[in-house]
Amino acid sequence: MDENTKWLLKQIDELSANQKDYEKRALLFALKKVVTEQQTRIEQAQGELDGRLWDHDNW
Numbered sequence: 001m002d003e004n005t006k007w008l009l010k011q012i013d014e015l016s017a018n019q020k021d022y023e024k025r026a027l028l029f030a031l032k033k034v035v036t037e038q039q040t041r042i043e044q045a046q047g048e049l050d051g052r053l054w055d056h057d058n059w
Contacts, residue, residue: 001039005035005039008035009032009036013032016028
């Protein structure tokens with residue numbers, strides 16, 4: 001996980017901890033899930049790209 005994503009997740013956690021309104025906390029929770037899923041997909045795409053670039057059979 002890169003530093004920007006870690007920082008963003010930390011900010012979301014801090015905002016969520018300070019929220020008293022249930023809907024806003026639920027929104028922040030959903031946002032955290034989206035950011036985590038997005039990071040996972042980015043890492044998977046980078047891995048696929050690396051694999052395709054190093055596959056000498058397709059050069």
